[in-house]
Amino acid sequence: MILSAPPLVCREAVEFMSDYLDGSLRRRDRKRLERHLENCDVCREYLEQLREVVAATGRVDVEELPPETLDGLVEIFRQLRRGG
């Protein structure tokens, strides 16, 4: 007899969502989460927020490089080119 996986409650579902977004959730847990999401508006909202956060994180700009740091590194580059 194949035992079906117990259904998830919201508290458990949120713990699976990052792996779900990355497609790295095990098949059994993915099915459990998808079954839960079909019936839970609030967890769908949470998942959507997590998706938005991950998308926005991908647009985070590089922290600005202080000009003096850049000047120092360029000077090292010049020295290395001169064989220093």
Added chain:
Amino acid sequence: MDDLELLRRAVAGDESAFTELVTRYHQKLVQIARYYVRTQSSAEDVAQEAWIGVIKGADRFEGRSSMSTWLFRICANRARSIAVRENRVVQVDIDRTPVVASSRFDQGGLWCDPPVPFTELVDDRVANEVMLRAVTSALALLKDPARSVVTLRDVEGLTTSEVADVLGLSEANVRVILHRGRAQIRNIVEDKQREVQK
């Protein structure tokens, strides 16, 4: 110009290509190094040494990963060597507490304090900028290793396996740390949203 072409030109002596590479990556290298070494200035030194290695050709890119992954790996390896010299043991404490406070669920595990909607943050271009600023400041509040893991995975777009390789962590740990980091950023953004709605 892509990273690889910049690297090729920089190694051949093109100063503007080097400047562009440094502008793209130096601060991120310092951040990754900071996870391992004791001080900010030590992290700056590690990043600087990484560039010297790259330009001198001590570290050659062989195309087995993306250029950025290779660069991060060089920096993390140097930082780990310094950490050993500093007798610094870098602990990877994996927090296993729930990512959403238990008080937000009822006894049956269902939401009793549901997520505050983000709709006002993502409705238009201006709001998207607000979201981006909120996420940027939230990311800066994360502690390592979460900050480094989220930066490499979600900002830089490395795969989980590449992040694990660069930081010397298991893939399972990277997934747990990433999950917690993302949830923490969401929580911080939600707190900001709650303030806006007050």
